Amino acid sequence: MKKILIILLCAIGHQVAACDVCGCKLGGLYFGILPQFESHFIGLRYSHAAFNATIKYNSEYLDDEFSDDTYQRIELLGKYAISPKWQINAVVPYMMNKMDGSHQKVEASGMGDPVILLYYNAFNNSENMARNLKHVLLLGGGLKLPLGKYDQDDQGEIINRNFQLGSGSVDYIVSLNYTARLNKIGVNLESSYKMNTANKDDYRFGNQFNMSGYLFYSLEKPLFSVLPFGGVFYEQAAMHEHGKIDEINTGGDAYFATAGVQLYRGKFNVLAQYQIPVSQSYNVDKTATIEAGNRLTLSAIFSIRSKNN
DSSP: OOOOOOOOOEESOOOBOOOTTOOOOBOOEEOOSOSOTTOEEEEEEEEEEEEEEEEOOOOSSSOOEEEEEEEEEEEEEEEEEOSSSEEEEEEEEEEEEEEEESSOEEEEEEEOOOEEEEEEEEEEOTTOTTOSEEEEEEEEEEEEOOOSOOOOEETTEEOOGGGSSOOSSOEEEEEEEEEEEETTEEEEEEEEEEEOOOOTTSEEOOOEEEEEEEEEEOEEOSSOEEEEEEEEEEEEEOOOEETTEEOTTOOEEEEEEEEEEEEEETTEEEEEEEEEEEEEEEOOOTTEEEEEOOEEEEEEEEEEOOTTO
16 A cells, blocks of 8 residues: 555544443544544444443441443444545444443443534645645544433332433533644544533433544555554543533543554455553542453454545
C-alpha cells in the first residue's frame, strides 16, 4: 500500500459501564486507522471490558458486597462518503452484559443505542505525493439515539443504570481528530465530548470526555501493509443526576496504555487492540472501591470504492 490516510475517528460510544455500585459508563468509540477517506466501508467490531467493585461495611451486622461485571459488544459499522469533504458514520451495537455479584446475578443482551456521526474533512494534504509531511484534520458531530432498553429490572427493581443496554436519552457528540505523518512514522491526537440529556425517568448520565495520543509506524509489503501503534487513552465522566440529585458512586476518570496493530490487504482491514489501566480514580464513597480491568477490541472492515474517489 503506497499510502495510508490515517483517520482515527473518535467520539464517545463504547458504553463500557461499571458494576453494581458504580455509574461510570466511560469509554470511547473509534473506527481504527482507516485507509482512503473517500471510500465507503462496512464492518464488524467486537469489544470486551470488565469492572470489579466492592463494598466493605466494616460491620459485624452487614456482609461485604462485591460484583464482577463484564461488558461485550458486537457492532455493525458503516461509513458513506458523501463527497471528498463530508462523510457519514454509523454504529449499531448488540450488547451482552453480565453481572456476577454476591447479592445479584443478572445477564442482559440486546440492541444498544446506535450512533450517527457526520464528519467534515477540514484539511487534508495526503493526496499531495510531493509532500513528505502529511496532515489530516477532521471535525465531527452527531447523535446517540435511544433505541436500547434502559429500564430492565430484576425482581421488580430497576437494575443499576450502567448495566442497562441503553440510556433512554438523545445525546450529542462533538469530535476533533488530527493526524500528522512523516514518511512511515506518524502521530494521531483526538478528542471528543458527549453531552447527555435526561431520559423519561429524569435520569441523566454525566457528560463524557475522552482524548488520546497514538504513535504509529507503517510497514509496507508487496501484498499487504502492517501498522503497529501505541499510546495513551484518557476518559472522564461527570456524576450522574436523578432529578437534581447527584448519584453517588458514579463518574470519574482513568488512563489506559494502548497497544495495537492493523493489517491491510486490498480492501480488507483487520485490527487488534489491547488496553491496560495505568491510573484510575472513580467517584466512590468511603465504603466502595471500583477498578476497571483490561480491554480488548477486534474488528474487520471491508472498504468500497466510492464514485467520488
